[in-house]
Amino acid sequence: MASSALRAPLSLRVLTKGFIIFWLILAAFPFIWTLWGSFKVELDFFSIADWTNALTGANTERTHGSPFTGAGYEGAWVQEEFWRSVINTFIVCFFVVCTSLTIGTLGGYALSRSGYRYTFWLLITALIFRAMPPITLVSGYLLPFFEWNVWGILPTTIIVLVAINQPFTLWMLHSFFQNIPKELDESAKVDGCTQFQAFRLVIVPVMWPGVITTGLFSFLLAYNDFAVTSMLLSESNRTMVPEIAAFLGTTQTEGNVMFAVAAVVSATAPLFVLVMFFQRQIVSGLTAGAVKG
Amino acid sequence: MAEIQLRNISKRWGNFVGVDSFDLTIADEEFLVLLGPSGCGKTTTMRMIAGLEDPTEGEIIVGGTVVNNLEPKDRDVAMVFQSYGLYPNMNVYENIRFPLKVRKVDPATHDEKVMKAAAMVELEPFLHRKPAELSGGQRQRVALARAIVRQPQVFLMDEPLSNLDAKLRVSTRAQIKNLSHELKVTTVYVTHDQIEAMTLADRVVVMNHGVVQQLGTPTEIYDRPANTFVASFIGNPAMNLVEGDLKGGTFTAPHTTIHGLDAPDGPVTLGFRAEDATVVAEGGQITAPIYTLELLGEATMVSLKIGGALVSAKADKSFRAEIDDTVSIEVPADHCHLFDTKTGARIGD
Numbered sequence: 001m002a003s004s005a006l007r008a009p010l011s012l013r014v015l016t017k018g019f020i021i022f023w024l025i026l027a028a029f030p031f032i033w034t035l036w037g038s039f040k041v042e043l044d045f046f047s048i049a050d051w052t053n054a055l056t057g058a059n060t061e062r063t064h065g066s067p068f069t070g071a072g073y074e075g076a077w078v079q080e081e082f083w084r085s086v087i088n089t090f091i092v093c094f095f096v097v098c099t100s101l102t103i104g105t106l107g108g109y110a111l112s113r114s115g116y117r118y119t120f121w122l123l124i125t126a127l128i129f130r131a132m133p134p135i136t137l138v139s140g141y142l143l144p145f146f147e148w149n150v151w152g153i154l155p156t157t158i159i160v161l162v163a164i165n166q167p168f169t170l171w172m173l174h175s176f177f178q179n180i181p182k183e184l185d186e187s188a189k190v191d192g193c194t195q196f197q198a199f200r201l202v203i204v205p206v207m208w209p210g211v212i213t214t215g216l217f218s219f220l221l222a223y224n225d226f227a228v229t230s231m232l233l234s235e236s237n238r239t240m241v242p243e244i245a246a247f248l249g250t251t252q253t254e255g256n257v258m259f260a261v262a263a264v265v266s267a268t269a270p271l272f273v274l275v276m277f278f279q280r281q282i283v284s285g286l287t288a289g290a291v292k293g
Numbered sequence: 294m295a296e297i298q299l300r301n302i303s304k305r306w307g308n309f310v311g312v313d314s315f316d317l318t319i320a321d322e323e324f325l326v327l328l329g330p331s332g333c334g335k336t337t338t339m340r341m342i343a344g345l346e347d348p349t350e351g352e353i354i355v356g357g358t359v360v361n362n363l364e365p366k367d368r369d370v371a372m373v374f375q376s377y378g379l380y381p382n383m384n385v386y387e388n389i390r391f392p393l394k395v396r397k398v399d400p401a402t403h404d405e406k407v408m409k410a411a412a413m414v415e416l417e418p419f420l421h422r423k424p425a426e427l428s429g430g431q432r433q434r435v436a437l438a439r440a441i442v443r444q445p446q447v448f449l450m451d452e453p454l455s456n457l458d459a460k461l462r463v464s465t466r467a468q469i470k471n472l473s474h475e476l477k478v479t480t481v482y483v484t485h486d487q488i489e490a491m492t493l494a495d496r497v498v499v500m501n502h503g504v505v506q507q508l509g510t511p512t513e514i515y516d517r518p519a520n521t522f523v524a525s526f527i528g529n530p531a532m533n534l535v536e537g538d539l540k541g542g543t544f545t546a547p548h549t550t551i552h553g554l555d556a557p558d559g560p561v562t563l564g565f566r567a568e569d570a571t572v573v574a575e576g577g578q579i580t581a582p583i584y585t586l587e588l589l590g591e592a593t594m595v596s597l598k599i600g601g602a603l604v605s606a607k608a609d610k611s612f613r614a615e616i617d618d619t620v621s622i623e624v625p626a627d628h629c630h631l632f633d634t635k636t637g638a639r640i641g642d
């Protein structure tokens with residue numbers, strides 16, 4: 001039982017709880033609104049006459065005989081073949097994550113264990129590249145990519161995304177590695193490991209939460225990227241985000257905007273699952289106290 | 294089982310000298326302690342033997358082979374770290390087994406060896422725990438077991454007891470001494486604690502600022518310190534040091550006159566140990582008011598202030614006096630050590 005000294009007055013407790021609930025609703029509102037609206041027709045969700053139509057679905061009921069319809073999803077997934085973008089996104093994400101984690105863990109480890117002073121300047125340089133808006137780099141890439149005939153394909157985009165992402169993974173993993181005491185490498189080396197064995201058998205298992213967290217962040221970067229993917233991918237190779245933008249751009253036919261709304265929901269849902277699934281690793285990776293021997 | 298030779302070893306980082314031309318032969322099965330304050334180069338010396346640090350100059354020879362260019366893993370040494378260096382993702386059993394596994398020792402023998410090592414440090418009940426679930430003392434014993442499991446040529450121990458509480462330190466110290474006796478392995482042990490050095494060592498190397506101050510058995514170092522640094526570092530309390538003048542065999546300093554010393558005239562520093570002096574009512578060689586009185590249980594420590602120096606003497610445990618009472622300390626001349634005031638080096642024997 002909490003002692004009375006530690007208990008806040010009732011009014012304050014009501015106020016704080018009330019604020020948290022208010023904040024939760026406020027933060028979640030766009031997602032809930034989009035999810036709800038994705039099962040309506042355009043006339044309801046974007047109703048000019050009466051915004052409550054988006055809630056009640058009056059026009060949806062008139063057209064489809066029920067206040068909810070899967071027409072948006074059907075249009076996006078079947079008619080517009082949104083699943084191609086899903087596959088493209090996962091190809092891009094998979095290779096971006098694998099490449100940046102490989103380079104990031106090796107590089108971050110090397111930088112954290114190096115005694116040279118230039119490592120600091122390397123990291124600062126990486127930070128500067130990270131600070132640049134990605135779009136400024138794209139303008140430089142575009143012409144050579146056209147000339148070499150590598151524009152529009154997935155590998156090019158993957159390489160560019162890795163390049164943009166690498167400074168961040170390097171920084172993040174570098175700081176994780178610095179939290180791992182040097183004695184761990186050293187005792188592994190004295191126990192009979194080569195430098196690489198020490199890394200693989202001792203350091204990486206301890207680092208796992210950090211690797212997962214960093215991997216998740218670079219996954220999200222690739223998944224959510226718009227600037228690079230929209231500029232560098234041809235129509236048939238589009239990932240989800242530029243595809244959604246393309247849906248939004250086609251307002252000629254009534255209902256196409258709803259494809260975009262349905263696609264947004266389809267693109268967001270996996271992220272929830274992903275974060276839920278890895279939440280334990282992410283939390284321990286972000287707090288990073290778990291490595292103390 | 295191996296002899297270790299350090300030939301003129303130096304370690305420098307830019308202008309900073311970590312270890313300066315260190316020459317030492319550590320005999321087979323010897324327990325050698327490197328003792329000194331922090332930053333004196335003792336850990337660097339050990340890390341150079343382990344191969345974790347490259348010497349700037351000099352040769353390291355283990356068991357007859359020059360090991361300068363060998364990886365730590367090929368030097369056949371085992372090391373116990375101050376912060377244990379246990380693998381947090383493995384349980385105790387796997388931690389102890391790790392050296393056998395990476396060195397590709399016949400897997401059929403692993404279990405027997407691990408169990409034997411665990412038994413030597415009484416870890417059997419904890420084999421399935423992770424390091425995070427162990428106390429400090431237990432972790433240190435895991436580190437010890439991991440070091441002894443594959444019977445290396447050399448043990449290196451880097452302040453293994455400094456993270457333990459006082460009581461555990463005494464029992465683990467005894468355990469280490471017993472282990473090294475039983476296993477008969479050459480051991481190099483780094484510490485800043487002079488009591489550990491005295492109790493464990495066959496020979497002690499006292500270091501300061503990267504330079505060896507004295508090499509000798511604990512008795513030699515305690516009874517015949519080579520200079521004022523060793524004198525003031527070894528012993529609890531440290532040796533009393535009084536600066537003064539020697540003329541015709543008589544040492545004089547404020548409140549102090551000691552006859553019968555055999556050394557050339559000039560400024561000297563006189564040293565004596567608190568337990569060699571006796572407190573008398575009057576007629577001693579040092580007479581001054583009491584600065585402080587400390588009850589130790591088995592004795593009473595009386596301190597007097599002489600010039601800038603504080604001088605202590607051990608009195609009987611029933612001795613009582615007030616601060617500022619004048620007492621006298623009797624110091625037998627044959628228990629006095631003389632040092633050159635300028636260089637700090639010992640004069641005569």
